[in-house]
Amino acid sequence: MKKLLSVSLAGVLSLGISMSANAVSQEDAIEYRQAVMEVIAWNFGQMGAVMKGKIRFDAQAFAKRAGNVAFLSQLSLEGFIFGSYEGETDARQAIERNWDHFKAKMAQFQEESAKLAEVAKTAKTRREVGLQFLKTAKTCKGCHRRYKRR
Amino acid sequence: MKKLLSVSLAGVLSLGISMSANAVSQEDAIEYRQAVMEVIAWNFGQMGAVMKGKIRFDAQAFAKRAGNVAFLSQLSLEGFIFGSYEGETDARQAIERNWDHFKAKMAQFQEESAKLAEVAKTAKTRREVGLQFLKTAKTCKGCHRRYKRR
Numbered sequence: 001m002k003k004l005l006s007v008s009l010a011g012v013l014s015l016g017i018s019m020s021a022n023a024v025s026q027e028d029a030i031e032y033r034q035a036v037m038e039v040i041a042w043n044f045g046q047m048g049a050v051m052k053g054k055i056r057f058d059a060q061a062f063a064k065r066a067g068n069v070a071f072l073s074q075l076s077l078e079g080f081i082f083g084s085y086e087g088e089t090d091a092r093q094a095i096e097r098n099w100d101h102f103k104a105k106m107a108q109f110q111e112e113s114a115k116l117a118e119v120a121k122t123a124k125t126r127r128e129v130g131l132q133f134l135k136t137a138k139t140c141k142g143c144h145r146r147y148k149r150r
Numbered sequence: 151m152k153k154l155l156s157v158s159l160a161g162v163l164s165l166g167i168s169m170s171a172n173a174v175s176q177e178d179a180i181e182y183r184q185a186v187m188e189v190i191a192w193n194f195g196q197m198g199a200v201m202k203g204k205i206r207f208d209a210q211a212f213a214k215r216a217g218n219v220a221f222l223s224q225l226s227l228e229g230f231i232f233g234s235y236e237g238e239t240d241a242r243q244a245i246e247r248n249w250d251h252f253k254a255k256m257a258q259f260q261e262e263s264a265k266l267a268e269v270a271k272t273a274k275t276r277r278e279v280g281l282q283f284l285k286t287a288k289t290c291k292g293c294h295r296r297y298k299r300r
Contacts, residue, residue: 036189
């Protein structure tokens with residue numbers, strides 16, 4: 001992860017970058033999608049802690065987390081490139097074999113997280129976001145069960 | 151990175167999560183900010199490849215990348231928590247000693263990347279985004295030089 005960061009940022013800044021949309025390496029794609037998922041997990045985890053009562057519900061903060069997840073849900077798909085299901089990845093080869101199904105599951109996550117962000121905008125209590133939070137969480141779980149190792 | 155992802159997502163889904171806004175571990179904070187920076191680097195790198203002529207300029211795609219970076223620029227700051235400048239990190243202790251300066255540098259990055267996203271919305275040529283792209287890249291470099299190892 002750090003390697004990609006230094007290579008690509010340093011590369012850009014010196015205008016010596018070699019990464020291109022047509023020639024992204026499988027390793028870079030894996031690290032990219034893992035990074036996106038990790039940023040999602042952090043924000044989702046904070047909302048989860050609110051739902052469990054471990055963090056006080058703060059409407060503005062919760063809405064921000066929900067907005068973050070909705071935005072980020074749009075980013076990871078481009079990291080699931082052909083041939084990137086071996087090596088340092090928990091993503092299963094099944095993704096490639098069932099690409100349309102995988103994309104549909106991703107679209108569900110995007111839809112439910114967009115709804116969560118919408119609901120959170122006006123919610124004044126934890127109760128008001130609870131159902132949509134769980135619906136969103138289910139889309140994570142539903143996809144991971146089939147397409148993620150462990 | 152993968153560890154955080156599985157721990158926190160699995161935790162949320164089983165409602166067994168222990169992460170809280172008040173009790174984020176230094177290791178988790180480091181991994182979070184690195185993940186944010188990596189997602190930024192990916193998107194920035196793609197724009198850099200366009201600027202170098204390695205990828206054809208596509209107004210819509212470029213605007214999306216610029217929007218991604220502007221959004222993501224808002225996320226990493228919360229990962230720079232107290233005491234998280236040792237171990238698996240390239241972030242220097244100087245961040246803690248010069249917190250206000252570091253925050254100001256981060257704000258510059260946020261501002262310039264927001265401007266880039268704005269310019270990119272209506273740009274029809276690579277030329278039109280060039281100057282603001284370089285201004286944004288300078289805010290990365292300016293901060294990394296002082297606060298990032300290597």
